[in-house]
Amino acid sequence: MVPVITQQRKIMKRKHIVAGNWKMNMDYDAGRDLVKAVADKLQPSDTLVILGTPYIHLRNAASIIKDISNLKIAAQNCHQEESGAFTGEVAAGMLASCGVDYVILGHSERREYFGEDDQLIASKIDAALAAGLSPIYCCGEKLEAREAGTENDVVGAQVEAALFHLSTEQLAQVVIAYEPVWAIGTGKTASPEQAQDMHAHIRALLAGHFGQEAADGVSILYGGSVKPGNAKEIFSKPDVDGGLIGGASLKAADFIAIVDSF
Known part of the structure; x- marks a missing residue:
């Protein structure tokens, strides 16, 4: 009798990730001290920890954490072009040259205060991937959409516009x-069920x-007033x-307590 071989769908193990978004905080000395404090307190684990710092800290932060395998650096934005006459902007390739591995794109503050739309964000994702960076793509609804019950439609449209043009290999990054x-910054938190x-x-x-296998491999973080008390x-x-952590990432003890929630 020929044995029957049952094949089971292989589900890729997703990374647990805690990423800090410092936003526009920390001068050079304070930022250096915070990176050192996080590096000193962080224990080896399977949780990937990412520090999203302002541009002025990137190179120094990358140097401080270079020997810590589960600690990486992210920029908070990049330009969609490789180079050119774009005064004040920073290209993805420039970030990569500083030892940066990740870049936060599509954050609600970029959308709200700087007019970034889905098309622009999609082009920035393309630029980041081309430079070898992994985008941390942010999406989410405003209060009026939540109250109207249209949050799924709003977030769905954002995800489709930003990601559906990618290949499965690109999505994996x-x-x-x-x-x-x-x-965000309101003290309100979506319930764990929400x-x-x-x-x-x-x-x-x-x-x-x-496809399901590709979807199962994507890490999806929650970003909205995560604290040591509610992270677990x-x-x-x-x-x-x-989680994508805002205010609590500015205090090493709080940030590490969130990491330890896993």
């Missing part, structure tokens, strides 16, 4: 951060376009793979 705009529902929705959208419960949800 992308991290997604769901940030309900109404919970976060799980949206993360599952995003993963289902990816599965419908790229939020991270316990099956489709929440970590």
